[in-house]
């Protein structure tokens with residue numbers, strides 16, 4: 210499948226998922242605290258290259274793919290390079306510099322559930338939400354146990370892998386996933402013409 214088609218398929222999956230998440234948020238009232246980027250500062254976030262293919266493609270179309278690849282290769286940190294802290298003194302406050310192109314894991318965390326050993330759905334969220342939105346959190350846990358619809362990590366990743374089995378099933382540290390996504394796009398277009406409907410900007 211061409212890069213453009215895979216990108217469109219991943220974006221379609223995100224559009225559907227974002228609608229499910231919006232519904233979940235509106236029902237549960239759970240929400241991230243404005244300006245909090247704590248979850249993005251975790252050094253052990255993992256993702257698949259495929260979930261960042263739209264981001265990589267966008268970088269390529271903007272003529273920024275090589276620069277981003279270089280930045281990734283030189284980054285000494287395992288924190289996602291797309292995270293933009295408000296200040297270096299307080300890494301926990303900040304935002305995603307590529308929010309529209311963030312990955313599947315970024316969309317699901319806080320609003321998705323994994324299954325525990327006995328198959329029970331468990332909301333994947335952070336301690337900040339658990340502590341600051343105690344009532345909504347507890348109500349949500351109870352509602353999930355009573356059948357509230359919630360995006361499920363394994364289902365979403367299965368759908369992702371149907372678009373590209375290899376790139377969707379490879380789970381690596383997030384910066385490696387970003388790098389692999391860029392390399393996939395750059396390799397693809399190494400011997401192919403630039404996508405005709407987009408004008409080269411660099």
Ligand code: SF4
Nearest residue numbers: 249289291292305315
């Ligand atoms: S892509 Fe954006 S939302 Fe996802 S971990 Fe990186 S900074 Fe955070």
